[in-house]
Amino acid sequence: MKKILIPFLLIFVLIISACSKGASSTEGSKNESKKSGTITYQSQNGPVKVPANPKRVVVLSSFAGNVMSLGVNIVGVDSWSKSNPRWAEKLKNVEVVSDDNIEKIIELNPDLIIGLDNVKNLDKLKKIAPTVVYTYGKIDYLTQHIEIGKLLNKEKEAQAWVDDFKARAQKAGEEIKAKIGPNATVSVIEKFDKQLYVYGNNWGRGTEILFQEMKLKMPKKVEENALKPGYFAISLEVLPEFMGDYVIFSKFDQTDTSVEKTGTYKNTPAVKNKHVFEVNGSEFYFNDPDTLDMQLEFFKKQFLGN
Incomplete structure (x- = not known):
């Protein structure tokens, strides 16, 4: 009886082993298919x-x-x-x-x-x-x-960056609010093709960081006019109403200083307090990881000096 049982057990072990290798091979083939196929x-x-x-x-x-x-x-x-x-x-x-x-x-x-x-x-x-x-x-x-x-x-890589970025941006936001005060307002204003625009919280140019992650405040006029559509065209005459205590001023033509030369602009508190931070619109336009990392470092440097 023992002589019959031992060969049977050996056969059983070999079958299990073969199935295991087959499953492993199949799984490997699936993974390889994902790498080289669709x-x-x-x-x-x-x-x-x-x-x-x-x-x-x-x-x-x-x-x-x-x-x-x-x-x-x-x-x-x-x-x-x-x-x-x-x-x-x-x-x-x-x-x-x-x-x-x-x-x-x-x-x-x-x-x-x-x-x-x-x-x-x-x-x-x-x-x-x-x-x-x-x-x-x-x-x-x-x-x-x-x-x-x-x-x-590459979902894992994307998720890892998102988790890290949110933590960094929110930490910086807490430090900025502690420095400028919880009620200080920030505007993102842009001059493009002779027109002035103000932006809400989801239209690139650093708006996502400032208002979504850092939860900084925007002026009431900006909130009323630009938050829902994402952006709002304004004239030079009403510019002071949309200027926050701090302003990110995006320009596509760095040589065009027509707005900065006006008394309307010069007499705003943000300008007088040197709280206007100019950026290159061609760089600040986007909201991808590379641009967001750059924007975050810019905000930390301008608001915190680091």
């Missing part, structure tokens, strides 16, 4: 099969910084991203593209296209490569980065 991304317009490891991405909107921060190669970008001086070296060999120039995009042979939902020629773009579009502002700026992380099969 994944299904649940976009706002439904499931889309995209490369698990995209290598030639075309970005038709302001998400270039999100893609670059996750270490994914870009072959085509929008003109705004290309003109960002911070990215001059990174995007040196990257072509400028638009949704109007289908032929140019075809030449770049992309394996993934990313854009906003107002993109033109969407049907044509989908025939070139898997195309995913987003509605600007439908989700908050940090969730947007995580979504792009999911799209690029």
